[in-house]
Structures are given as C-alpha cells and as structure tokens.
Amino acid sequence: MQLTNLLTLSLAGLAAAGPLAERQTQKLKIMLLGDSITEITCWRAFVWDQLTEAGVASQVQYVGSQNSNPQNCKPTTANWDQHHEGHSGWLAVDIANSYLTGWLQKTPADIVTFMLGTNDVFRGKSTNDIIAAYTKMVNIIRASNPKTKIIVNLVIPLSMSNSGIVALNQRIPAWATGLNSTESPIIVNDCYTGYKTSDLRDGVHPSISGDRFLAAKIGPVLLDLVKQSLGKQ
Numbered sequence: 001m002q003l004t005n006l007l008t009l010s011l012a013g014l015a016a017a018g019p020l021a022e023r024q025t026q027k028l029k030i031m032l033l034g035d036s037i038t039e040i041t042c043w044r045a046f047v048w049d050q051l052t053e054a055g056v057a058s059q060v061q062y063v064g065s066q067n068s069n070p071q072n073c074k075p076t077t078a079n080w081d082q083h084h085e086g087h088s089g090w091l092a093v094d095i096a097n098s099y100l101t102g103w104l105q106k107t108p109a110d111i112v113t114f115m116l117g118t119n120d121v122f123r124g125k126s127t128n129d130i131i132a133a134y135t136k137m138v139n140i141i142r143a144s145n146p147k148t149k150i151i152v153n154l155v156i157p158l159s160m161s162n163s164g165i166v167a168l169n170q171r172i173p174a175w176a177t178g179l180n181s182t183e184s185p186i187i188v189n190d191c192y193t194g195y196k197t198s199d200l201r202d203g204v205h206p207s208i209s210g211d212r213f214l215a216a217k218i219g220p221v222l223l224d225l226v227k228q229s230l231g232k233q
C-alpha cells in the first residue's frame, strides 16, 4: 500500500472517531430532570459547588433544554452551569408520553437524575399511573443511551395532602430493583426521609435550607456516579 493511501485511511479513521480536540473536551453530560422542584430551586447550584470542590466541574456539564436561574441562586461557584430539564407544573405522565424522547435527542445524557410525581399527585393521578410513567421514562432514557446511569430521587413531602407522595415513594424501591441493570444502574435516592416540611417555603417548594438538604442528598450520589464514569473510582 502506498503511503498516501495509508495516510488517507488513518485520517478517515480519525474523522470517524471524531475530531481530536472534540474527543479530548467531551464532557460527561448530566441531565437534572423534574418539575418546579428542579426548576425554581437552588439545589442544582449547590450540587455544582460540590462538583467544583471535588475537582470534576471542568469534566462535566449539566444538559437540557432549559438554561435559567429563576431563584437568582448564588452558589460559591460563580460560573455554574445553569442548564436543566426542570419544568414547573409538569406531570411525570406528560413528560414520559410526550417530551422526554425529544429532550434527549437534543441533549443526550450520560447520567439522568430525576424527581417527579408531585404534580401528578396534585392532579389526582394514581400511583400506578405515575409508576407506569417512570417505567416509560427509563425505557426512553435507555433507548437514547443504553449505558445511562439513572438516579431516582424519592419525592420530598408536601405540607398538606401528603398521602399520594408517600404511596409513590413506597413503590419506587421495588420498582427500581425490577428494572435495574449493570449496564444502566438505577440508584434510588431517599430525599424524603428527614425532609422537614418547615423546609418548604410555600408548602411545596424547598426553601434555601430545603435546597441545602436536597444538595446534601443528591450531590454525593451524583458525584459517586460521576467519579465512576470518569474512571476515578
């Protein structure tokens, strides 16, 4: 084979693998998926502080169709990544049926962490309906990327009419175990136990102390998966 052919071949190989610079700067993509408890809260910002303190912030990014800081959160890290997939007022059933496929097409993810179901409970959806939506979401996430690591956060309490939340949270662990896999682990993260309703600013949404509680729950679990994914564990 002539040298020029060899060169062409190896260049073609490089192009197929993606430009060198792009491969080197490819960041781990984290999707924070949820409703207003993800959108109009500050735990996302405080979790970014933890990623920074752990020295991995430059190797990860938050992804999603939203890029906002509605609560004007001021974490320690000034230039925190404000992307997310939190949608105030939205139901898990609607996200599963109509939206998640498109969101993941636009911004694929390596890790998805979600808390959903509060609005479903408000609108009288049954626990079965919500769990069916969870299953659909896991299927959509895995269809998009079969190796996605998934964190399912138990839903924080409401100050009133909390029974629907309790029923949902009780179903999640066994449901998750049933769908678990080595390639795409599902980690159940208990954000319910120990969450005080006095840490709700309006009976539904976390106050800053509630955001600190959620960051302390979600951050370490996420960081663990990030380190695994980056080969640091």
Ligand SMILES: *[C@@H]1O[C@H](CO)[C@@H](O)[C@H](O)[C@H]1NC(C)=O
Pocket (backbone or CB within 6 Å): 173, 176, 177, 180, 181, 182, 185, 186, 187, 188
């Ligand atoms: C899923 O498997 C992983 C190990 O791959 C484990 O850490 C995790 O707790 C399991 N999740 C559930 C819900 O059983």
